[in-house]
Structures are given as structure tokens and as C-alpha cells.
Amino acid sequence: MSQARAGETRDRVFRFVRDRLLAGDPPTVREVQQVFGFRTPHTARYHLEKLVAERKLSAARGKARGYRLPIDGAPAAPVGWAPLLGRVEAGRPAEAIEDVEGYVPVPADRAGAGLFALRVQGRSMVGAGILPGDLVIVRRQPTADPGALVVALVDGEATVKRLRRRDGRVELHPENPEFAPIRSDREIALLGKVVEVRRTVG
Amino acid sequence: MSQARAGETRDRVFRFVRDRLLAGDPPTVREVQQVFGFRTPHTARYHLEKLVAERKLSAARGKARGYRLPIDGAPAAPVGWAPLLGRVEAGRPAEAIEDVEGYVPVPADRAGAGLFALRVQGRSMVGAGILPGDLVIVRRQPTADPGALVVALVDGEATVKRLRRRDGRVELHPENPEFAPIRSDREIALLGKVVEVRRTVG
DNA sequence: GAGAATATAATACATATGTATCATGATCAA
DNA sequence: TTGATCATGATACATATGTATTATATTCTC
Numbered sequence: 001m002s003q004a005r006a007g008e009t010r011d012r013v014f015r016f017v018r019d020r021l022l023a024g025d026p027p028t029v030r031e032v033q034q035v036f037g038f039r040t041p042h043t044a045r046y047h048l049e050k051l052v053a054e055r056k057l058s059a060a061r062g063k064a065r066g067y068r069l070p071i072d073g074a075p076a077a078p079v080g081w082a083p084l085l086g087r088v089e090a091g092r093p094a095e096a097i098e099d100v101e102g103y104v105p106v107p108a109d110r111a112g113a114g115l116f117a118l119r120v121q122g123r124s125m126v127g128a129g130i131l132p133g134d135l136v137i138v139r140r141q142p143t144a145d146p147g148a149l150v151v152a153l154v155d156g157e158a159t160v161k162r163l164r165r166r167d168g169r170v171e172l173h174p175e176n177p178e179f180a181p182i183r184s185d186r187e188i189a190l191l192g193k194v195v196e197v198r199r200t201v202g
Numbered sequence: 203m204s205q206a207r208a209g210e211t212r213d214r215v216f217r218f219v220r221d222r223l224l225a226g227d228p229p230t231v232r233e234v235q236q237v238f239g240f241r242t243p244h245t246a247r248y249h250l251e252k253l254v255a256e257r258k259l260s261a262a263r264g265k266a267r268g269y270r271l272p273i274d275g276a277p278a279a280p281v282g283w284a285p286l287l288g289r290v291e292a293g294r295p296a297e298a299i300e301d302v303e304g305y306v307p308v309p310a311d312r313a314g315a316g317l318f319a320l321r322v323q324g325r326s327m328v329g330a331g332i333l334p335g336d337l338v339i340v341r342r343q344p345t346a347d348p349g350a351l352v353v354a355l356v357d358g359e360a361t362v363k364r365l366r367r368r369d370g371r372v373e374l375h376p377e378n379p380e381f382a383p384i385r386s387d388r389e390i391a392l393l394g395k396v397v398e399v400r401r402t403v404g
Numbered sequence: 405g406a407g408a409a410t411a412t413a414a415t416a417c418a419t420a421t422g423t424a425t426c427a428t429g430a431t432c433a434a
Numbered sequence: 435t436t437g438a439t440c441a442t443g444a445t446a447c448a449t450a451t452g453t454a455t456t457a458t459a460t461t462c463t464c
Contacts, residue, residue, distance in 0.1 A: 024223060026267070028451060043412050064266035064420055064451055105307035129331040129401065149403050199331065199399040201351050230421060242443050266421055266450055
């Protein structure tokens with residue numbers, strides 16, 4: 001009956017269970033047993049219960065696959081999805097299901113509220129740290145406060161700009177001296193407010 | 203024996219199961235039964251199996267809580283998690299479980315590969331569109347190619363910089379003229395490569 | 405080295421949960 | 435209307451899975 005160094009096996013058990021839970025696939029006691037080569041389910045359970053005592057796991061008693069990451073340990077936070085839209089159609093951006101290019105995960109507490117994602121084209125907002133190719137997560141809303149980063153439809157094209165007011169008129173300001181502001185004498189439809197920027201790096 | 207309109211109940215069953223799965227908490231057949239008020243587990247299973255036939259769910263036969271979202275279906279794409287680390291300890295950043303401040307969702311195809319997240323401090327990388335407060339998603343790796351955005355430990359502090367080589371020596375370059383490059387005569391430990399940048403706006 | 409704490413084992417049992425079989429009402433299509 | 439399809443139900447069974455009891459070996463602590 002070989003016996004590992006104190007705590008080492010338990011750490012490995014925890015990491016295994018944590019990874020399974022993060023993957024949305026809660027393991028059984030016997031799966032833990034098998035993975036670590038224990039001859040009895042009890043040894044797996046022994047470690048699992050120790051981890052519960054240490055508050056590194058929580059347990060739903062009597063339920064199958066009942067071990068979870070504790071709520072304060074946070075990874076239990078559920079996830080939502082926002083559609084990544086390719087072409088944005090005027091009027092109903094988030095309903096152009098045909099042009100969904102994929103889905104991006106967003107924290108659930110922000111999801112469900114009409115979020116969608118767009119890929120940024122052009123360098124007009126580099127001054128705000130928004131580069132071409134970046135993904136912006138947008139919450140659909142028809143208006144926004146001055147100073148907000150917004151997505152608007154200008155001549156049928158979706159664009160990210162900063163919202164300003166001037167003489168009671170709406171303006172869309174780039175953050176790059178090489179570009180000119182867009183004034184409301186042109187057709188502008190506000191799609192929503194940028195709530196997040198994401199960039200995939202090399 | 204009342205009977206709902208065609209397909210309507212099935213849609214609701216799907217949404218319930220999907221939400222449970224996205225939350226990392228796979229339901230049992232009997233839990234579905236209870237939620238929808240069926241008098242027998244079979245009715246729940248009837249719908250679940252229909253959903254499997256429609257490819258909206260997949261099933262691990264004979265396993266408890268075995269229904270899953272299929273891998274190909276768009277919003278069904280599984281999600282992974284990267285721990286948001288507060289304080290980064292030298293040597294083993296992703297194992298400093300104690301300092302996990304939360305978890306951020308990442309696409310599953312990129313997860314599992316030793317990802318972690320850090321919050322950016324300082325303006326040394328504004329030239330690369332990385333602002334203070336931004337979240338960087340990092341893949342742990344001991345080396346990186348010149349030109350890559352990396353996270354390194356400098357004097358015990360985690361910092362984001364661009365990796366350069368000069369006269370065979372490693373240098374960490376800021377992208378802001380107000381900051382100076384860091385040369386390898388100081389103690390530098392490479393933690394990993396930045397694979398994504400995220401910013402929450404307003 | 406001795407006692408305590410820890411880790412593993414053999415075995416058994418209770419319950420949670422997936423699955424099947426037959427029957428019946430409801431809805432739909434022709 | 436009438437047969438076909440769909441949806442629900444009652445009941446039962448098989449297995450997956452959590453849990454307990456007792457014992458033994460290993461490691462740790464003093």
C-alpha cells in the first residue's frame with residue numbers, strides 16, 4: 001500500500017476536479033478513484049471530503065456528481081454568449097441571425113441584455129486603445145450619454161466612435177487626428193454602447 | 203392529460219438544459235421532469251432524446267447527468283475558464299490558487315493550456331493599445347519569440363512588455379516613450395505570452 | 405521508537421438516476 | 435372522420451453513484 005507525500009495527492013485531486021468542473025463536466029467519486037488508481041472509491045471520497053473541509057470544494061450531499069467549486073471561489077459564475085455579427089443590418093443588428101459568425105463568451109451577469117459583438121475595422125479609434133481587428137462587445141441601446149463609446153450605423157456601415165454633443169447636435173468623434181468627426185447632418189443610427197473591447201494577440 | 207403546442211415545450215426544455223449546462227451544472231432527467239411538472243421521468247426523457255435526435259444535445263449513455271451541448275453547434279461551444287490572478291508569485295503563477303480573484307470565460311479551444319488573466323497596471327504599453335485596467339489573458343510559457351507581447355516578473359512584479367533581443371540579450375520594451383526598456387542584467391522571469399487583451403468600458 | 409495522524413484498502417449497502425414497456429389522451433393531416 | 439403522429443402517464447427495473455464500516459499500512463511528530 002504505497003502512500004504519497006502529505007497533501008500532494010490531495011492537491012492533484014483538487015486540480016483534476018477543478019479542471020473537470022471548469023469544463024462543465026463534474027466527475028463522480030469513482031472517476032476520481034480510477035484516475036488516481038485507488039483500489040476503492042473510499043480513498044477518492046476521503047480526499048474529496050478533505051477538500052470540502054478545506055473549503056476548496058463544496059458538495060451536494062447524496063447527489064450524483066455533486067462536487068462543485070465553492071461560490072466564493074467564483075469559477076461557479078455562469079456564462080452567457082453574445083453573437084459575433086459579420087454584416088450589420090440597419091434597424092435590427094442583433095436579429096440578423098443569418099450573419100452570425102460565431103459566439104463569444106461573456107459573464108452571465110452582463111449577458112441576456114441584448115449584447116452582440118463586432119470586429120473593428122480601421123484605425124480611427126487607436127487613441128482610445130481600440131485597434132483594427134479588435135472585437136467590441138456592444139449592448140444594444142438607442143441612446144447614450146456624451147463621452148460614451150458607441151457603435152453607429154453611418155451610411156449603412158457600422159462604426160465605433162465616441163459620442164459628443166455640440167450645439168445640441170450629435171457628433172461621432174474618432175480618436176485619431178487623421179480622421180474627421182461625423183456630424184448629424186448625415187444619416188446616423190445608434191446601435192448601442194461599447195461595453196468591452198477584446199483583442200486576440202499573435 | 204393536457205398537451206402543449208407542438209414543439210413549444212421541447213424548446214423550453216432545451217433552453218432549461220442549455221442554461222444548466224452553461225452554468226456547469228448538468229441536470230438529471232428527473233430534474234427536468236420536476237421543473238416542467240411531468241408526472242413521469244419518461245416524458246422528460248422523451249423530450250431530451252428528441253433534442254438529441256435533433257442534434258441540439260448530446261448524451262453520454264448510462265451516465266448520471268450525461269446530457270451535454272454538442273461540440274459543433276454554435277452557441278453550444280463549450281467554455282473554459284482562466285483564473286484571474288491577483289498577486290503573481292514567482293515560479294508558479296497559475297498555482298497560486300490562494301490569490302485567484304475570479305475567473306474569466308475563454309473559448310474552450312484555447313482553454314486548458316495553462317491560461318491565466320492579469321490586470322494591467324500603468325501606461326507603459328498604451329502604444330500597443332493596452333491601457334491601465336485592461337485584462338490580459340496569458341498563456342504560460344517559459345520563452346517567446348522576439349516581438350511577442352509577454353508577461354514577465356521583474357523584481358517580483360508582473361509586467362506586460364514587448365520582448366526584444368539585442369546583442370543576444372533579452373530586453374523588455376514598453377510602448378510608451380515615457381518609459382525605459384528593461385534589460386536582462388536585472389532579474390527577469392518570463393511567465394508567458396499575452397494571447398488576448400480585454401477592456402471593460404464605462 | 406511510540407503514539408498520533410494520515411492514507412489506503414476490502415467490502416457492503418442505500419439511493420440517485422438512466423432506461424424500458426405498455427397504455428392513453430391530444431393533435432394533426434388527408 | 436380516421437388513422438398517424440405526438441405527447442403524456444403509470445410502473446418497474448438496472449445500473450451508476452454516494453456513503454458507511456472496519457481494518458491495515460505509511461508517514462509524521464515528539
